[in-house]
Amino acid sequence: MTKTLTRRTFLKVSAAGGALLVGGYVPGLRETSTAEAAGALEPNVWVKIGADDTITIMLSQLEMGQGVMTSMPMLLAEELDVDWNKIKTEWVPADPKYGNPNFGGAQLTAGSNSVRGMWRILRQAGGTARAMLVTAAAQSWNVEENTCSTEKGEVIHKTSGRRLRYGALVEKAAALPVPKTVSLKSPKEFRLLGQSLPRLDIPEKVNGKATFGIDVKRPGMLIARVVKCPVFGGKVESFNADKAKAVPGVRNVVQIGSGVAVVADNYWAASKGAQALEVKWNEGPLANLSS
Structure with missing residues (x-):
């Protein structure tokens, strides 16, 4: 049965190996109960924040020279408020949960639909992770969440100037309930989107480490x-x-x-x-x- 693609994206969280993992899922492509997803630890995650502050963002769109290996992480990193220089990427496996909603959930890269299809999903994943980290920091300091801000992978208490790295908060954040809704940035608040950033795929293409289909x-x-x-x-x-x-x-x-x-x-x-x-x-x- 064909499902509608207009329902809201929901996110789930799971703690593993000293890291906070926030998963993005497109409802309507596959129905999965929360209990089942948590028990099976399905690999439908978009971001992993390590205790060492490493930010790993999953790539679902193929790089064919159009720059998606950089633009996709930018969407998530913008809402997460992280240092761009600490971003790492990994390719997703073949799994319909990583499909592009603009193609009915197929894992397909075509027609200039990467950013358009994943715009909301990746921003929501980043914003949800950020919200959970802010909550964890506010609880640690016993302050209101609205007195906290984020910048380059840190939560900052605006009144006292105290700071906590994301990596130091992942264990506490992973134990929190996932917020059903989060506020995303307005374009005037963007720090990464709209900027010219170093492309993530260039270094390995220059040093010969990049793997192409012919290399398999x-x-x-x-x-x-x-x-x-x-x-x-x-x-x-x-x-x-x-x-x-x-x-x-x-x-x-x-x-x-x-x-x-x-x-x-x-x-x-x-x-x-x-x-x-x-x-x-x-x-x-x-x-x-x-x-």
Whole structure:
């Protein structure tokens, strides 16, 4: 049954390993009772605040050069009021709870919908964590919450100037009930959003540590290179795979709908095999057209 996506996002909290974890969940994508979620410790968390003040923000949208590896954490960090230089990120697992509501809950990155889809969810997650930390600090000082403010990962008592690091508050905050509603910042209060911040994905792309799809290696994995007709709409008439199969590392050569695939142990062998492949093409009705 299709659920509506207009219901409010609710958040849950769980303490583990000296850290405060606040989870974001899009109701309507999957119904989960509070008791079940708490007992199962489902990995639908968006932020983890460590006792060492490390802030780990989960990424659900894929980085394809558009900057979401930075813009997504900015949404949460803005409401949490943390030092941008202490932010770390982790990719979420394949799980519908991390879906984009703009795509019916699918884990999909497309159509300029990352910020639009996750705007409320991530800000709410950050704001809820911040509210719980403020409550924990106010209780520690025996003061009213409205006399406290936050800045760069600390709760500040405005009257006395006392400060407490978020990391020092996580154990106490994790034992508090999760507020059902929290106030989010108005645009005029933004400190991070709207600013030009260093992109989080750049360092590893420069030093070579970044992992791309082509870098993934799985046990028994083979690589294929497809040879296609040079003319759009053309088809394979026949092919000779003898020379391609003679290339060390080539496992097989198979015809597929769009061409001929050379399957090998690695990309180099697949590429050399593709170069050695002899294909006769039926170039079709577009054969005499130039590009």
